[in-house]
Amino acid sequence: MLFDFSLRVELNKLIDTMKEEIAISLKGVSKKYPIYESPIHRLKEAIWRGKKSYHRQFWALQNIDLEVPRGVTLGILGQNGSGKSTLLQIIAGIMEPSGGKVRTRGRISTILELGAGFNPDFTGRENVFLSGHILGIFPSEMKKRFASIVSFAEIGEFIDQPVKTYSTGMYVRLAFAVAINLDPDILLVDEVMAVGDTYFQHKCMRKIRDFQEEGRTIIYVTHDVESVRNLCHRAMILDFSQIMARGDPGDVANQYMALIDAREKIHFEVSPEEAREILNRKDFQPYFDFYQEFERAEKQAPYLNLSPELLAPTQYPAAAGSFPSILAHPQSILTYDDVKVAPDSVLAVGMGLLPECWDKPGKGVLFRIAARSGGEEKYLLEEWLDPQNKAEDRKILIREISLQQYSGRNVTFKFITSGRTPEAKFSWACWISPQLASSRTGAPGAADEVEPQFSSYSRYGRREAEITKIEIMNGKEEAVSSFRAGEEIVLRFHVRFNSDVSNFVIGNIFRNKWGLNVYGMNTEWYGLPDADYKQGDRIVVTFRHRLNLADGTYSLNPATSSTVGKHLYKTLDWINNAAIIRVTNPRRMEGYVSLPCQITVSRLDI
Numbered sequence: 001m002l003f004d005f006s007l008r009v010e011l012n013k014l015i016d017t018m019k020e021e022i023a024i025s026l027k028g029v030s031k032k033y034p035i036y037e038s039p040i041h042r043l044k045e046a047i048w049r050g051k052k053s054y055h056r057q058f059w060a061l062q063n064i065d066l067e068v069p070r071g072v073t074l075g076i077l078g079q080n081g082s083g084k085s086t087l088l089q090i091i092a093g094i095m096e097p098s099g100g101k102v103r104t105r106g107r108i109s110t111i112l113e114l115g116a117g118f119n120p121d122f123t124g125r126e127n128v129f130l131s132g133h134i135l136g137i138f139p140s141e142m143k144k145r146f147a148s149i150v151s152f153a154e155i156g157e158f159i160d161q162p163v164k165t166y167s168t169g170m171y172v173r174l175a176f177a178v179a180i181n182l183d184p185d186i187l188l189v190d191e192v193m194a195v196g197d198t199y200f201q202h203k204c205m206r207k208i209r210d211f212q213e214e215g216r217t218i219i220y221v222t223h224d225v226e227s228v229r230n231l232c233h234r235a236m237i238l239d240f241s242q243i244m245a246r247g248d249p250g251d252v253a254n255q256y257m258a259l260i261d262a263r264e265k266i267h268f269e270v271s272p273e274e275a276r277e278i279l280n281r282k283d284f285q286p287y288f289d290f291y292q293e294f295e296r297a298e299k300q301a302p303y304l305n306l307s308p309e310l311l312a313p314t315q316y317p318a319a320a321g322s323f324p325s326i327l328a329h330p331q332s333i334l335t336y337d338d339v340k341v342a343p344d345s346v347l348a349v350g351m352g353l354l355p356e357c358w359d360k361p362g363k364g365v366l367f368r369i370a371a372r373s374g375g376e377e378k379y380l381l382e383e384w385l386d387p388q389n390k391a392e393d394r395k396i397l398i399r400e401i402s403l404q405q406y407s408g409r410n411v412t413f414k415f416i417t418s419g420r421t422p423e424a425k426f427s428w429a430c431w432i433s434p435q436l437a438s439s440r441t442g443a444p445g446a447a448d449e450v451e452p453q454f455s456s457y458s459r460y461g462r463r464e465a466e467i468t469k470i471e472i473m474n475g476k477e478e479a480v481s482s483f484r485a486g487e488e489i490v491l492r493f494h495v496r497f498n499s500d501v502s503n504f505v506i507g508n509i510f511r512n513k514w515g516l517n518v519y520g521m522n523t524e525w526y527g528l529p530d531a532d533y534k535q536g537d538r539i540v541v542t543f544r545h546r547l548n549l550a551d552g553t554y555s556l557n558p559a560t561s562s563t564v565g566k567h568l569y570k571t572l573d574w575i576n577n578a579a580i581i582r583v584t585n586p587r588r589m590e591g592y593v594s595l596p597c598q599i600t601v602s603r604l605d606i
Helices: 002-020 039-048 084-092 124-134 139-153 156-160 168-180 198-213 225-231 249-269 272-280 422-426
Strands: 022-035 056-069 073-077 099-104 108-111 186-190 217-221 234-239 242-247 284-289 298-300 311-318 321-328 332-340 346-353 365-373 376-385 397-402 410-419 429-439 458-460 465-474 482-484 488-497 501-512 517-522 531-533 538-546 552-565 568-576 579-584
Touching: 022 084, 022 217, 056 084, 056 217, 056 242, 073 225, 073 249, 084 099, 084 108, 084 186, 084 217, 108 168, 124 139, 124 156, 124 168, 139 168, 168 186, 168 198, 186 198, 198 217, 198 225, 217 225, 225 249, 234 249, 242 249, 321 332, 321 410, 332 429, 346 365, 346 376, 365 429, 376 397, 410 422, 410 429, 465 501, 465 552, 465 568, 465 579, 488 501, 488 552
Parallel strands: 073 217, 073 234, 108 186, 186 217, 482 579
Antiparallel strands: 022 056, 022 099, 234 242, 284 429, 298 332, 311 321, 321 429, 332 410, 346 397, 346 429, 365 376, 365 410, 458 568, 465 488, 488 538, 501 517, 501 531, 501 552, 552 568, 552 579
């Protein structure tokens, strides 16, 4: 019995020691918010005292299990809306989770957002002492720390001005200075590092390095993949309120870049722009634009008495620009009568829900396109989108529908939206760039088309100046894809002009495998005059470089454009990840560019 008791004591001590090594522990943590479509629903629910529900639930976090050992810096990557800030606020104790347990050891200091915890009407000095008071630090102790805070913030006399008069950079300076000078055991940093000027960013990074050397625990939320690789001991990806991946920062960074690349394909390749590319490629020519004919179309909307803009032409907002679109609240029908269909025609259209409506459509919205000719009506398309419950539907679907059966006939087209539940009426369903197109005669052969050498390429632009071929050669003009550091690379970009283009510019960017721009140059920056070209012209543009780069792989990202103002360009054809080259550099170094360097050592006579 004595042996058993002694063993139990030792085991308990060991368990306690192990527990003490975990600075942050989350078990099954979830956070949900009630979403009300209107204030009247909130009032009705209050009147019924919970007997009837007038809200739907949005889960910001779901079943998060996480342990962060003391002294570890954890980097969290994730797109906006993934739950990163909510997670930090729960760890900081600012908000309670809806479920699960949170345990932290030590004093926590936070920089969760600009000026979080600051009273805008208080001066900087008053907010410093307020922050200390919130963390339980006596005013006498804060007086001792105040000089260090002011010195680090470097905002001068503004320390005695109301913080509502501060610039964004000043907010960050003071918030960071307060956070790091409160002697925290755990520091939570949420995406504020990129706001300050370059000097202050370097200063903050040096301080974080000092914290790491002192064995403090840091959680660092950012979009900067490279800083996670260089700064963090561990990393994880939050995506749609759940942990998608965790582990070594390098591996997690790779997964995040792959995720972003896939999302870019959703927003760019599979986007309204792709509909334009379908219609403007060499073998099709648009001839009927449903968007432009909107006012002449017959509109039917049962919910017209609830919303004055159930059907409206607009511009769909997207990262690459805005695109002609028709917005419709379900239930609605838009009818185009007697449209003449040319031979070999296609109907190209994008469809989706505006991002601000992703959590509104109940159980989804049904998109349908019907065609009627000769008294017979049939559906050409039927697609359900349910972005609230299906993450893959948070994108734009592009469809190209053959109209061969209607060649030479007059057709009535109907664009129909409907929903499974009444909540769908609060959603903006979006028909994007709907157009009819027919075969274009005398088009160049497909063999001339550029074939990107990297499987995850993406392409934007209407290709008025189209990159049709890329040649990669060494200094002897031999086709190769691998180079030694310092070797010459020759890039030849073949361009065909499908329209008249003025002020033509072409350039290329070398990117490393982390997606960082290592070097880029174009004809305008190089000093060549902007030229004008006519439809049908063809040119070859040659770039020569010395590949003074670090060991690794690099992608080529060429683009054609035309200048529309000082440092302003209209993109005509941009190919991301068009090709990959390999650079071998046997010399060890830091960074990505191998600068010419000479090192000498001289012995001094004493």
